[in-house]
Amino acid sequence: MSAHDNLKGITLIIGRDPDKGKLKVYADLTAAGIDKKGPLFFGTDGSVPPTVSRCLAPQGSGHCSIEYLGDNKIKVTNLKDANATYVNGTPTITRVADLNARIDLGADRYPANLQSITEKLSTFFPKVINIDHLKDVWDEYNEQRDSIAKRQRTLNILVSSIGIFSLGAGFLSRIWEPAIWLMVVGLAIGIAGVIMRVTDKSNQQTKELQQYMEDNYVCPQCGQYFQGWSFNVLSKKPKCPYCGATFESKHHPRH
């Protein structure tokens, strides 16, 4: 599939705008499922010479038509016998050419820039964006979050259990003297636990993780943060709720 295949089947009527002398391109995109039909204008007032026939579409005809055939091909058709239409410098009645062909209109060989016309038309189509990389971001976030939570849990258990351990060893040492060493060891572990908890970087890491999400778990098109949506929920959405770009994901293929 090539970049502009969504234009396949669309035919443009091209000519001089009768009012302002710009290039007028009449396009009807409804056949491609886009609710848009009407004229597009290119160039400045009076920039198109009178040797280019007027574009009177949709009521009337124009200088030439260009149909998008898909696979980066177009069909150029000269619409009036008295006209001259050139494709890559060759006078043309009707001709299939590449999408990047040079189209000149009229005896003065006015260059119709098909590339900029095609680009302009493409802006009416919703952009398709792949969001597969966001699964990696989501998975990384959860892995980091779990590891922080696990470490905090371990430290809490260490610190809270040590008091009971030392107390028990203290009582035990009254009847069995070597238990005093258990108390000493218990206290040492307890102190180590407290120091570890005081110097623990969990809060800082949680903040950094949040920042990482805000910077990376975002729409590749508009950059908005997908706050509160797991990747599973996100990949089931048909499009970005912020910019309308169509989502594409191998994790939830749509047919």
Ligand SMILES: [Zn+2]
């Ligand atoms: Zn977006």
